Amino acid sequence: MKQQYVYGLAALLTVVGLSVFIYKWQVLGFPISEDQETPVWTIESAIRFESGPGSIKVNLHIPTLTPGFRMLNENSVSRGYGFSLNYGSGGREAQWAIRRADGPQTIYYRISVYEDPRSDQSDTTPPFPPPPVINEPFKTAVDVIVADVKEQSADTASFTSELLRRMNDPSPGPNVELLLSNAQDYASFVTSMTTILASARIPARIVRGFELQGRQRDAELLAWLEVHDGVRWRYFNPLTGEESLPDRFLIWWRGNEPLINVEGGSNVQVSFAVQENHLDAVAIAESQAAQRGAALIDFSLYSLPIRTQAVYGVLLMIPIGALAMVILRNIVGIDAFGTFMPVLIALAFRETKLLWGVVLFSLLIALGLSIRFLLERLRLLLVPRLTAVLIVVVVLMLMISLMSHRLGMETGLSVALFPMVIIAMTIERMSVVWEERGPADAMRAGVGSLVIAVAAYIFMGLAWLEHLVFTFPELLLVVLALVLLAGRYTGYRLLELHRFRALARN
Amino acid sequence: MFASARKLRAAGVLGLNERNCEFIMRFNPRRLYPRVDDKVLTKELAIAAGMAVPELYGVIANQGEVRGFANIVTDRESFVVKPAQGSGGDGILVVTARSQRKRNSFRLASGVLISEAEIRHHISNIVSGQYSLSGNPDKALIEYCVEFDKVFAELSYQGVPDVRVIVYRGYPAMAMVRLPTRASDGKANLHQGAVGAGVDMSLGETLTGVLENNIIDEHPDTGALIAGLRIPHWDLILQSAARGYEVTGLGYLGVDMVIDQEQGPLILEMNARPGLNIQLANCTGLADRIARIDGIHDPRAKPAERARIARREFPAERQTPLPFAD
Numbered sequence: 057m058k059q060q061y062v063y064g065l066a067a068l069l070t071v072v073g074l075s076v077f078i079y080k081w082q083v084l085g086f087p088i089s090e091d092q093e094t095p096v097w098t099i100e101s102a103i104r105f106e107s108g109p110g111s112i113k114v115n116l117h118i119p120t121l122t123p124g125f126r127m128l129n130e131n132s133v134s135r136g137y138g139f140s141l142n143y144g145s146g147g148r149e150a151q152w153a154i155r156r157a158d159g160p161q162t163i164y165y166r167i168s169v170y171e172d173p174r175s176d177q178s179d180t181t182p183p184f185p186p187p188p189v190i191n192e193p194f195k196t197a198v199d200v201i202v203a204d205v206k207e208q209s210a211d212t213a214s215f216t217s218e219l220l221r222r223m224n225d226p227s228p229g230p231n232v233e234l235l236l237s238n239a240q241d242y243a244s245f246v247t248s249m250t251t252i253l254a255s256a257r258i259p260a261r262i263v264r265g266f267e268l269q270g271r272q273r274d275a276e277l278l279a280w281l282e283v284h285d286g287v288r289w290r291y292f293n294p295l296t297g298e299e300s301l302p303d304r305f306l307i308w309w310r311g312n313e314p315l316i317n318v319e320g321g322s323n324v325q326v327s328f329a330v331q332e333n334h335l336d337a338v339a340i341a342e343s344q345a346a347q348r349g350a351a352l353i354d355f356s357l358y359s360l361p362i363r364t365q366a367v368y369g370v371l372l373m374i375p376i377g378a379l380a381m382v383i384l385r386n387i388v389g390i391d392a393f394g395t396f397m398p399v400l401i402a403l404a405f406r407e408t409k410l411l412w413g414v415v416l417f418s419l420l421i422a423l424g425l426s427i428r429f430l431l432e433r434l435r436l437l438l439v440p441r442l443t444a445v446l447i448v449v450v451v452l453m454l455m456i457s458l459m460s461h462r463l464g465m466e467t468g469l470s471v472a473l474f475p476m477v478i479i480a481m482t483i484e485r486m487s488v489v490w491e492e493r494g495p496a497d498a499m500r501a502g503v504g505s506l507v508i509a510v511a512a513y514i515f516m517g518l519a520w521l522e523h524l525v526f527t528f529p530e531l532l533l534v535v536l537a538l539v540l541l542a543g544r545y546t547g548y549r550l551l552e553l554h555r556f557r558a559l560a561r562n
Numbered sequence: 563m564f565a566s567a568r569k570l571r572a573a574g575v576l577g578l579n580e581r582n583c584e585f586i587m588r589f590n591p592r593r594l595y596p597r598v599d600d601k602v603l604t605k606e607l608a609i610a611a612g613m614a615v616p617e618l619y620g621v622i623a624n625q626g627e628v629r630g631f632a633n634i635v636t637d638r639e640s641f642v643v644k645p646a647q648g649s650g651g652d653g654i655l656v657v658t659a660r661s662q663r664k665r666n667s668f669r670l671a672s673g674v675l676i677s678e679a680e681i682r683h684h685i686s687n688i689v690s691g692q693y694s695l696s697g698n699p700d701k702a703l704i705e706y707c708v709e710f711d712k713v714f715a716e717l718s719y720q721g722v723p724d725v726r727v728i729v730y731r732g733y734p735a736m737a738m739v740r741l742p743t744r745a746s747d748g749k750a751n752l753h754q755g756a757v758g759a760g761v762d763m764s765l766g767e768t769l770t771g772v773l774e775n776n777i778i779d780e781h782p783d784t785g786a787l788i789a790g791l792r793i794p795h796w797d798l799i800l801q802s803a804a805r806g807y808e809v810t811g812l813g814y815l816g817v818d819m820v821i822d823q824e825q826g827p828l829i830l831e832m833n834a835r836p837g838l839n840i841q842l843a844n845c846t847g848l849a850d851r852i853a854r855i856d857g858i859h860d861p862r863a864k865p866a867e868r869a870r871i872a873r874r875e876f877p878a879e880r881q882t883p884l885p886f887a888d
Contacts, residue, residue: 547579548580553563
């Protein structure tokens, strides 16, 4: 009965702990390994223009839907301008306005995005475009081309590919030549493609954006073709007809409208600079979760002040060390002094480092024990004797620190980090065991304590484990479940297999 | 590793985790612990139940009374000082005689002379709780020093050999004789280096011995053969042990008894967490016997009947062939 109770409780704790963990990991995107850094791209657009005599209004298209990327934050730097974000026909627009301004003006808009392959915000399905009004002789050329391409294609995608292949043919036919004569630059070429597609009743639009790579001082806008096949938007390389999107292509805006519209200014120049940073994945997950309003995040340890975080970084590892101790004591069967003494010693090892920790601990215990035997002769009562041992421990720690400082071994100073009360109790307990049960038992339990402390230290020092527990404290519920199970473990301890080996022979 | 665990399981060996989880936690409610942890209380309960115990000379319950120690033992030649809540035999002082010339100088079982001041310091340590299980202030008992029956003379090096019986739900399940050695400093605790000798429950005869987890045939100090010794008053010992269940209410109990030359078996102490080395001493696992008792358990059975059933049910499974057996 009790057994089932414990199993049920352990299962419940594990399920709760693991499901919160998986939610935070998979849905909110918290990283499970420590040095997981996500590249963050900051794109800065600088708008420069000469101010006119009157009021100024600047409209800039800014990224709205960005497949493959998620926005981390955005801001604008502009002196004296009123700033607002609006939705226009081509997506989001940033608007700056000022009553009057003098001389050359510079306005900055900055956006930070990070890659997220899961980000595939799809636009709404557009209606079939109305047949565009095209003047002769172009109309006939377009009709002929559309009819030809239709012959040689099966669906929207193959139509688009075939159209683009023809338009890019090095030896174009007369109709193509006629149409191309109208396109002065690359963008207007893509725009005329959307017109041809529209006359075939295929929704298409020009998208413009950047290929993000490293640091670019003057990033160039790239025009691309976006075609809707009735289900989703597909991207085509206007120069080859190949269906693809360049690597790390950040779509800045869509449609035929110009990037920027400045009322009351002249000589408008827009330049883009791209900068790559690496940001802690945790920070990104947090800001993302905050944008979604996930309540779980309000209880994240990362919301605590940094100093408190450091404390909890250590505290959360204590259950891990204690779990190691439970396993070594109850399942392996190693003897030790005190219930949590080995874990507390392991905590001190974190500061002193392992080798010095073991050396200093053994030194302290050995010196303390020898002085404790001297105290035994004085026949002191228990409480004063324990206090005397404590004082001796403090004095010994002081002496070790001073000596090692003199010898230039600064590591010796860290002896002060040992929990002195625990050390004093260990010395007292060890001396009693020494006298009552002999040195062998005392040494065995002493070495056992040290072994457990070292094991706990190793477990508590695993950086990935520390990160995991700190980022996902709910995993402590799983640790609790394991401890509960260990509490009902009725099998043999490993060392009992040795102890009772005489009985196993038969 | 798993193979040897399987072998132990097949031999019915009880492990520490299983003992704690399945038997101590189930049959030994925490509220009954004081009955065995406080030896003064154990003694009172045992006397009330009509069981024989070593005579209590006096109790020292606080530091102020430590000076009265000399008065308690003024006309005693031998006595034992022990903590009321000690564990594992820690803190027990056995005084066998006084010095010929100085009456305030005492001879310990080991032969060492010790002054009255030293004994007072020891008592003071006991009272302040050095040997108590919880570290709380304790009481020191001063009681009759058992003149152990000569039957064990060959098999013990100083000190007092005692008989430990494991009583499960009132039925004696397994027994051993604990023989002091030079290494154990006259104490009868196995982890202090005493020899444990298994006992054939039906005959009351010793089997092989165990020393530090190893099975031995001879006493390490006297060289005497351990097996084949008939324990006197065996019936009475098993009955007293069985009655320990009624006295304490503990379902998993270790009863320690000494056999006094004149007074017969005396209950020394009882233990709510008896050790598992008794299995080694008997070359037999406890789990099988426990399962057997669970099968025949009858809550109305009287102690004498339960002792009789134990004698019937648990004869030694295989007689160890004696070297001189023909």
